[in-house]
Amino acid sequence: MWLLDSQPCPIDHVCRAGTAEAPALQGRFGTLTYADLDAAVGRLAAWLGAQIHEPGGRVASWMGKTRLACLMPLACARAGMVHVPVNPLLKHAQVAHILADSGAAILIGTGARLDTLDPDNIPQGCALVREDVLEAAMASANDSLPPSAADPDTLAAILYTSGSTGQPKGVMLSHANLWLGAVAVAQYLRLTPDDRTLCVLPFSFDYGQNQLFSTWAAGACAMPLDYLTPRDVIKAVDRYDITTLAGVPPLWVQLVEQQWPPEIAAKLRRLTNSGGALTRPLVERLGALFPQADLYPMYGLTEAFRSTYLDPALVDTHPDSMGKAIPFAEILVVQPDGRVTDDDEPGELVHCGPLVAQGYWRDPERTAERFRPAPVASTYGGIAVWSGDTVRRDAEGLLYFVSRDDAMIKSAGNRISPTEIEEVAVQAPNIAEAIAIGVPDERLGAAICLLLRQRETSDAGEAEHMIKTHLRAELPNFMQPGYIRFVDQFPRNPNGKIDRVKLAREFTP
Known part of the structure; x- marks a missing residue:
C-alpha cells in the first residue's frame, strides 16, 4: 500500500491520492471530487504564479474554513510559493507583524478582515486581495499548472507560533515535512477512503492543517467547519456522517456536556486529541459517550509537527501516557550531556528524523537554541528539535509528560x-x-x-x-x-x- 512508502513527494500531490470521482472536500460550498480538487488547485496555482514571479514568494491567507482556504496550501506549493496561513482570530497588530516578518507579497482575506488593517502598517509591496474577488477570477480562469516537481526539501509553508518571549516566530516547513506528516497520521489512524473528517481546528495550526492533508493522503473526504457552538459540531457529524473528529481538551469538555443522540454518536469511529493532555475523568466520559470510537491522545511540536501518539488499545490502562513515536519520528529522552536516560529517569524530549522543520524564518539565533545536532544515540543524526519539555520513559517504552520548561x-x-x-x-x-x-x-x-x-x-x-x-x-x-x-x-x-x-x-x- 502506498501509504507505507516513506519516499516524500511535493505536498500538492496529496490532492491526487484519491480516486478521481471520489469526494475529497465537502461543505456549504458544495462537493469537490479529487479530480475537481486537483483542477481547482491547478487554476489557483496559475493565478498565484501570474501575480508573483519570484520563486519562493510568500503568500499569506487570513480567512475562515472556506473552499479557498482549503485549496491555498496546495496551490501555493504547486506554484512554487510559500504559504503563510494567518490565524483568523488574530487582529491587526499580530497580522501586521506576520506580514512584515514573512515578507508576504500578497495577503488574501475576507473584505471585512482586510478593512481592519491600518494601511500604514501594511508592508510596502504587499498586495491585499479579497477572497470573493479571487474566487470570481478562478471561476473564469482557463490557465492551470500541473503537479509540482519541486525537491521535497523545498520550503512550502511558514507557520507562526508564539514563543515564550516576544512576537510569534515562523516555523519553516518543507514539502517533505508536510507530506510525511500526512502519510504518518493517515497510517497510524488507519484512515480509509470511506472515512469523513470534520475539520474544526484552524488551518493556521499544524494540527488543523494536517486534518486536510492526512484525510486526502488516505483518499478520504474532508468537511471544514467554522462552528459557533458545540451543537453545530453534533449537527455536522450527523449531516455529513462524520467518522473522524480532531479536537483539543476544551472542545472535548464542551462536547461531552451535550446531549448526543446515540445514533449520531455511533457514527464517529475515531477521536484525536492534541494541544494539551486529557484528564482521566474526561477520558472516561469520552469512552462512555463514544464507546465505538478509538481515542488517540497525541503530543506534538510545531517545530517537528507531531512526536507521539498513544495506541487506543492502551488508553484505558495507561491514560496518562503520551505513547510512543509516530511513523518517521525518532523520540529520545536525554540528559543535558546527550546521554539517553534510564527507564523512569526524567530527561528532555528530543525529536529526530525527517519531520523536523527547517528552523525559524529569518531567526538564526532562536533556531540555534531549539534546532541542534541530534544526540549521538540517534539513528537519523542531523539536526533535531530539543523540545525543552521534560518527560520520562517507562520500561515498556511509553512516554509520560513531566513538565514544560518554558514560560508558555x-x-x-x-x-x-x-x-x-x-x-x-x-x-x-x-x-x-x-x-x-x-x-x-x-x-x-x-x-x-x-x-x-x-x-x-x-x-x-x-x-x-x-x-x-x-x-x-x-x-x-x-x-x-x-x-x-x-x-x-x-x-x-x-x-x-x-x-x-x-x-x-x-x-x-
Whole structure:
C-alpha cells in the first residue's frame, strides 16, 4: 500500500491520492471530487504564479474554513510559493507583524478582515486581495499548472507560533515535512477512503492543517467547519456522517456536556486529541459517550509537527501516557550531556528524523537554541528539535509528560506568549507594568491571569473596565485573561527582573 512508502513527494500531490470521482472536500460550498480538487488547485496555482514571479514568494491567507482556504496550501506549493496561513482570530497588530516578518507579497482575506488593517502598517509591496474577488477570477480562469516537481526539501509553508518571549516566530516547513506528516497520521489512524473528517481546528495550526492533508493522503473526504457552538459540531457529524473528529481538551469538555443522540454518536469511529493532555475523568466520559470510537491522545511540536501518539488499545490502562513515536519520528529522552536516560529517569524530549522543520524564518539565533545536532544515540543524526519539555520513559517504552520548561501558557489548545499580552497591556492608560501567568483551569488547562501595576492609584472597577476594553480591541479572544488583578509591587529576583516563578507559586485566583 502506498501509504507505507516513506519516499516524500511535493505536498500538492496529496490532492491526487484519491480516486478521481471520489469526494475529497465537502461543505456549504458544495462537493469537490479529487479530480475537481486537483483542477481547482491547478487554476489557483496559475493565478498565484501570474501575480508573483519570484520563486519562493510568500503568500499569506487570513480567512475562515472556506473552499479557498482549503485549496491555498496546495496551490501555493504547486506554484512554487510559500504559504503563510494567518490565524483568523488574530487582529491587526499580530497580522501586521506576520506580514512584515514573512515578507508576504500578497495577503488574501475576507473584505471585512482586510478593512481592519491600518494601511500604514501594511508592508510596502504587499498586495491585499479579497477572497470573493479571487474566487470570481478562478471561476473564469482557463490557465492551470500541473503537479509540482519541486525537491521535497523545498520550503512550502511558514507557520507562526508564539514563543515564550516576544512576537510569534515562523516555523519553516518543507514539502517533505508536510507530506510525511500526512502519510504518518493517515497510517497510524488507519484512515480509509470511506472515512469523513470534520475539520474544526484552524488551518493556521499544524494540527488543523494536517486534518486536510492526512484525510486526502488516505483518499478520504474532508468537511471544514467554522462552528459557533458545540451543537453545530453534533449537527455536522450527523449531516455529513462524520467518522473522524480532531479536537483539543476544551472542545472535548464542551462536547461531552451535550446531549448526543446515540445514533449520531455511533457514527464517529475515531477521536484525536492534541494541544494539551486529557484528564482521566474526561477520558472516561469520552469512552462512555463514544464507546465505538478509538481515542488517540497525541503530543506534538510545531517545530517537528507531531512526536507521539498513544495506541487506543492502551488508553484505558495507561491514560496518562503520551505513547510512543509516530511513523518517521525518532523520540529520545536525554540528559543535558546527550546521554539517553534510564527507564523512569526524567530527561528532555528530543525529536529526530525527517519531520523536523527547517528552523525559524529569518531567526538564526532562536533556531540555534531549539534546532541542534541530534544526540549521538540517534539513528537519523542531523539536526533535531530539543523540545525543552521534560518527560520520562517507562520500561515498556511509553512516554509520560513531566513538565514544560518554558514560560508558555497553554490554554484551550493554544500556545500563548505571555510577553505578547504584556506588551499590549502596558500600552493602556495608567499601566506601568504587566505580567501574564497561567493558572490551572479545569476546562482550559490553564487560564490567563494578568497582574498589573498602575502608575497612579485609581478606582479598581473603572481601571479593570478600561483594561478589558483595551485588550478586547487589541488581542484575539483566546488571549483574553480570565483574571485581572492589580498589585502595588512585583517581587523581583537578584538580577532585578520580575520573579515570575514566585508569582505563579503564590497567586491563586
